[in-house]
Amino acid sequence: MSGNGDIHILNKRLAQTPSVQMRDLSLSGKNIAQMAEVAEFSQAEKDRKKIIYPEMKNSRLVNSFRDLRNNLLEKSKGQNTTIMVTSMVEGSGGSFVAANLAAAFAFDGSKTSLLVDANLSNSSLENYFGTNYGVGITDFLEDKEMKIEEVIYSSGVKRLRLIPAGKHSEYASEYLSSERISVFVNKLKRRYSDRYIIFDAPPLSDPASAKQVMHLCDLIVVIAPYGSVTGDEVATAVAGIPKEKLAGVVINNEPVIRKSL
Amino acid sequence: MEVPPSELFKFTIRQLLDSKKLSALVFFVVLVVVLLAGSFLPKHYTSSTTLKLQDEGVMQPLLRERAVVGGTKEWVQGAKQIVFSHEVLSKVVKKSEWEGADLSSDRVVARLQGKIRDNASIVSSGKSYIKFTYTDKNRKRAFEVVHNLANEFVINLLDEKRKKSQDAFEFIGTQVNTYKENLVISEENLKQFKRDNFDGTITGVLSRVSSLEQQIEAVDIELSGYQLKLQSLEGQVSKERKIKKGADENLEVNKRVALMNNELDQMRLSYHDSYPDVIALKGRIDELKRSLKPSQGLSFASHSHQNNRSGQDLLGQLRAEISKIKAEMAAMNVRKSKLEMLLAEQKEKSTRLHGAEAELAELTRDYNVNKNIYQDLLMRRENARVSMNIELEEKGASFQIVQPAVIPLIPKEPPFWMFFLAAPFAGLLVPILLAFAIIFLDQKIRHPMAIREFVDVPVLQTIPHWQGDGEQVAARRDVLTVIALLIISASVYTAVGYYSFFKSGIWATL
Numbered sequence: 157m158s159g160n161g162d163i164h165i166l167n168k169r170l171a172q173t174p175s176v177q178m179r180d181l182s183l184s185g186k187n188i189a190q191m192a193e194v195a196e197f198s199q200a201e202k203d204r205k206k207i208i209y210p211e212m213k214n215s216r217l218v219n220s221f222r223d224l225r226n227n228l229l230e231k232s233k234g235q236n237t238t239i240m241v242t243s244m245v246e247g248s249g250g251s252f253v254a255a256n257l258a259a260a261f262a263f264d265g266s267k268t269s270l271l272v273d274a275n276l277s278n279s280s281l282e283n284y285f286g287t288n289y290g291v292g293i294t295d296f297l298e299d300k301e302m303k304i305e306e307v308i309y310s311s312g313v314k315r316l317r318l319i320p321a322g323k324h325s326e327y328a329s330e331y332l333s334s335e336r337i338s339v340f341v342n343k344l345k346r347r348y349s350d351r352y353i354i355f356d357a358p359p360l361s362d363p364a365s366a367k368q369v370m371h372l373c374d375l376i377v378v379i380a381p382y383g384s385v386t387g388d389e390v391a392t393a394v395a396g397i398p399k400e401k402l403a404g405v406v407i408n409n410e411p412v413i414r415k416s417l
Numbered sequence: 418m419e420v421p422p423s424e425l426f427k428f429t430i431r432q433l434l435d436s437k438k439l440s441a442l443v444f445f446v447v448l449v450v451v452l453l454a455g456s457f458l459p460k461h462y463t464s465s466t467t468l469k470l471q472d473e474g475v476m477q478p479l480l481r482e483r484a485v486v487g488g489t490k491e492w493v494q495g496a497k498q499i500v501f502s503h504e505v506l507s508k509v510v511k512k513s514e515w516e517g518a519d520l521s522s523d524r525v526v527a528r529l530q531g532k533i534r535d536n537a538s539i540v541s542s543g544k545s546y547i548k549f550t551y552t553d554k555n556r557k558r559a560f561e562v563v564h565n566l567a568n569e570f571v572i573n574l575l576d577e578k579r580k581k582s583q584d585a586f587e588f589i590g591t592q593v594n595t596y597k598e599n600l601v602i603s604e605e606n607l608k609q610f611k612r613d614n615f616d617g618t619i620t621g622v623l624s625r626v627s628s629l630e631q632q633i634e635a636v637d638i639e640l641s642g643y644q645l646k647l648q649s650l651e652g653q654v655s656k657e658r659k660i661k662k663g664a665d666e667n668l669e670v671n672k673r674v675a676l677m678n679n680e681l682d683q684m685r686l687s688y689h690d691s692y693p694d695v696i697a698l699k700g701r702i703d704e705l706k707r708s709l710k711p712s713q714g715l716s717f718a719s720h721s722h723q724n725n726r727s728g729q730d731l732l733g734q735l736r737a738e739i740s741k742i743k744a745e746m747a748a749m750n751v752r753k754s755k756l757e758m759l760l761a762e763q764k765e766k767s768t769r770l771h772g773a774e775a776e777l778a779e780l781t782r783d784y785n786v787n788k789n790i791y792q793d794l795l796m797r798r799e800n801a802r803v804s805m806n807i808e809l810e811e812k813g814a815s816f817q818i819v820q821p822a823v824i825p826l827i828p829k830e831p832p833f834w835m836f837f838l839a840a841p842f843a844g845l846l847v848p849i850l851l852a853f854a855i856i857f858l859d860q861k862i863r864h865p866m867a868i869r870e871f872v873d874v875p876v877l878q879t880i881p882h883w884q885g886d887g888e889q890v891a892a893r894r895d896v897l898t899v900i901a902l903l904i905i906s907a908s909v910y911t912a913v914g915y916y917s918f919f920k921s922g923i924w925a926t927l
Contacts (some may be wrong), residue, residue, distance in 0.1 A: 206883050217881050224878040253880060377877065380868070386860045387871030394874050404875035405868055411431045414882045 171182055197260045197312040205284050207313060208256045216412070221260040224377075224406060228257075231375055231403050236349050238341060239403070240274075240373035242366050244393045245360040248381040249408040251280040254356035257377075261352045262315035268348060271311065272319045274355040274369045276331065279321040281356055285311045292322025294338060297380045304343055317351075332368035341372045360393045367396070376402040425856060428863055432852040438895050440848040441902040448844040448906050452913050455836020460828035465550040466540055466560040466567045467820040492574075493541045499573045500539060500549075500566050506530040508569055512806040534564060539570075546803045546819065558823050564822040571816050575808075582808040586801040593798050596791040603784040610773075610780055622763055625833040629760040636753045643746045647739060661732075670705050677702045833917055841910065 171180060202209050208218050228239060241257060243250030254271060261269035273281040275296060289309055296307045310317040331337065344353050355373055358365035370376060376397050378389050435441050499505060510529045511520055519525050533551065542548040549567045553559040595686055681698050688695055862868055865876035884892065 204886060206885060214883070217883055220878050220880050224880070227877045249880075252883075380862055382879075382882075383859075383861045385862055385865050387862060387867050388860075390862060390868050391872035391873075394872060400769075402874060404877035406877050407862060407865065407868075407879040409882045410863075410879050411435050412884070 208259050221256050225260040236351055237355040238373040240355045240376045241355045242357040242368050243379040244385055246359050247362045248379045250379045251356050253379050254354050255284045258316050258354045259313050267350050267403050268315040269352045270317045272355045273321040275358045276321045289320040292320035294322035294331050297336050305370050376401045378405045379408050380405050428856045429853045432856055437899050441899040443842040443848040445902050445906045447847045451836055451840035451843050455833045459554050460830055461552050462556040462559045462825040463552040463829050464563045464822050464825050466563055466822035467546055467548045468816040469819045470545045476721050496539045496570050500570050501534050504571045509565040512565045560822050560824040577806045582805040589798045589801045593794045598785040600791050603787045607780045607784050608706045612772045622767045626763045626836045633756045636749055643742050648740045650739045657732050667709050670709050674705050
């Protein structure tokens, strides 16, 4: 696929989604740093939307995501990899961690990240990146003519791209079990060698949907909400995950003494 | 949850801050409750009296090991049984003052009895001391009840002791009589037996048996001597007879030979020697001569005429000797049978005496046992008599009031100022303890170690909470609420302190 084609299709999409403007997605991995970014969120907007940025005052929070990113980089052994972020239960902050993990990968000027909203039945990424995306993964899976570039959006965060759930999320499990999604993921992985793909996946409390995403990813990160689940529940939840894919557990939403005052 | 103690402390603080509004509310409530408790909790007054048991009275050293006087524990046990009996408690209830209580009602009296039973205690306080305690909301009643309890105890216990001593004496008296009867019966049985079995002892009989056996043995030896002698004599008689018979036969042959010789002589007178009859006669004479016994016979024959008379004498003597020996032997056999009869009798007697001896031992044992018990009981009866007399004359255990009951002035509960000082600490402590309990007991995940306890999976990171703008506003509101609650708490505390210590003048009394 040529870069001009990408621009053409994306411009068409941009016409449908005026709030998100995309100019150029045709750049190769070598000059990602120069990738054109438009309408990037201001720090205030990021604060409001709860998206981390390197300069933010809450260094502990930023560093915790940096550490998480580094841990995963270590586990991926330098390969571009697909990471599934799934919660133990609904409302554990899986989308928050997925979005900010993607943002943390994008901190590095030589890397990009792609956040895929695979939680089709209960998409919440729009809370972080806006609500006016058009077609998404479900549309791509539905429409065989559609090109992959048509569903990749600029997120408002430098070097972070986004694939929303799309408009056909009512048949979520059917889309996730289709063969076309495997093709879709392979294409994404091949597209940029230094791009990290993060799937915001359905929670493990919905095992059928979660397992469909599992087989698409290389590493799986499980989000355990602080003070809400027991060790037994964690053990039960991770029992269904293949060991070679399970990267580990992230305890989310630990209360902060100073800030809570 | 197994987490390091330092982390546990951090979690507790987090928990407290996480629920700061609730913590502040708990602080306020506890503060107020403690202050209210200090102000309005009913006061209880305790009155007590201590009695000393006069065990070591004048009589005790004199009666060492003769009369029984109980120890303190026994007294305390006895005191509880007496004092908490229905009868005594009824008296105590009626003697004490109960505002507005209708003491004519059995139900009311029973309830008050239960109250006394619940709030009174009797304990041994050191060696020989008994302490009566009673706690009541009414100071005067606390005094009255404990005073009456102690009085009733002394009166009833002494009565009880007297009765017990008397009962003990009477019981031992009955036992003495019973054993006396037994002893008399045993004695009579023994005497009767001795009367019935007066035919020697087993030792005498055994010695007699031995003597008889020796005599029989001697007779047997003598008999065997006579037997040998008899056999020898009979052998001699038989031999003499044979000799005499041979001599007689030779004499006859000789007589015939002489006759035949006469006949031969006659025939020779008429005939030659070659005449057949002569030859035949000679032959017959030779034959007869050959039939004569050999030399002995010949010698006997030659002497037979001389010794015939002496042979007759010898046989006669031998026969006389044999008859004499036989007579002796017959006498000895008679003696032996007599001795054997006597021996059998003695043996039978010895068997009988053995059985009698066992019976005698049993009777003697019965007699001895009854005698010992009877003597022991006699001694005990005397001890019991002394104890009873001591109790009757009130010279036994007595009591001295060491600490008399008084109307208590200070309540059992701590004073208000202690509640006042403790209130803020309690207010702080309760939420902290609650938070700690939640953290400690709650199995929810708060630390990576808590996950590792259950499953071997790496914990990649702990992401802190991100307080959004809206949350910050809410948090500020919460902080304001907490501050307001703390201000209210401080105001209440100050007001209560001011009223209690300055206005009511308690401060001056401290």
